[in-house]
Amino acid sequence: MFHINDYIMYGKTGVCQVTGIEKGKLIGNAEIEYYVLKPLSCDTTIKIPVNTTKVNMRPVVSKMEVLDFIDSMAEEDTVWIKDDRSRFKEFESKLNEGSCLEWMEIIKSIYIKERDKQSGRKSISPRDRDISKEAKRLLFEEFSLSLGIPKDDVESFIINRVSNF
Template sequence: MYKINDYVVYGSTGSCEIVDIVMEKDISNNDTEYYVLQPAYDNNITIKTPVNNPKVLMRPIMTKEDVLSLIATMPELEPILASDDRHKNESYKAALKTGQSEEWVKIIKALYIEQQQRLEVGKKLAKADDDIMKAAEKNLHEEFALALNISPDEVHPYILAHVH
């Protein structure tokens, strides 16, 4: 069980702080314990989820050592590849929902490669792909920022400086 002030990755929402743990009646009028989550970089929303909710992935954010280890393996990580656009989009969405940083890196790598190929012929990334890439980058950068104690804007330059 997590504690107040712990940081977690909550589904596809990304990095959140547990700001409270409350006991309330659920829809069946049973007493249920809830985590009250605040997205780490968005103070405008609060999320309440049952402590024992098996439907939503929730995990602790990575440690600084985990982040440095993932950065070191980034060059070897294979991007997510799919045979056609429909399967590609489904693969990206499924990988995004895993809440796993390594999967976010694979999405970003795949879409970065595609973005570069499209730029060479004067085209932009499809909107759906651009949205997925932005979501994966947001989640990855926010988690890395918390683990490294830097701002999300500093994460990309940090990664570039540490990838060999």
């Protein structure tokens, strides 16, 4: 169970702060406890049942976990699925899973493919570009909070750490 002021990852919404835990009544007078979440990326409020399993909710990773993820990134293998439909389905599944390692794998796979295609004057598909952008948004938002640095500095932080490793 999360507590007020905890930061959590909530599905593809991204980092949210738990601003309240409230009770409310549903249809049929059943009482339910729910989290009141405030996404860091937008000015909105989300209310979600405490015991929901429909959307992935997990604690934000620690600074040490972030550093371990970055340090292990170079060793992580990437697999490029040639069939666009299968690849998009796989990437969407990984985006929805809510795992930093999965997001890093997506980013690395698309980065390597884009680099390889640029040498042949081709580019990746717009859908691959969008998926990479979404994975970066989620990953960088979480890493930013954990590392205590601005979101715009996360990519250069990762590049510097990997190149010095």
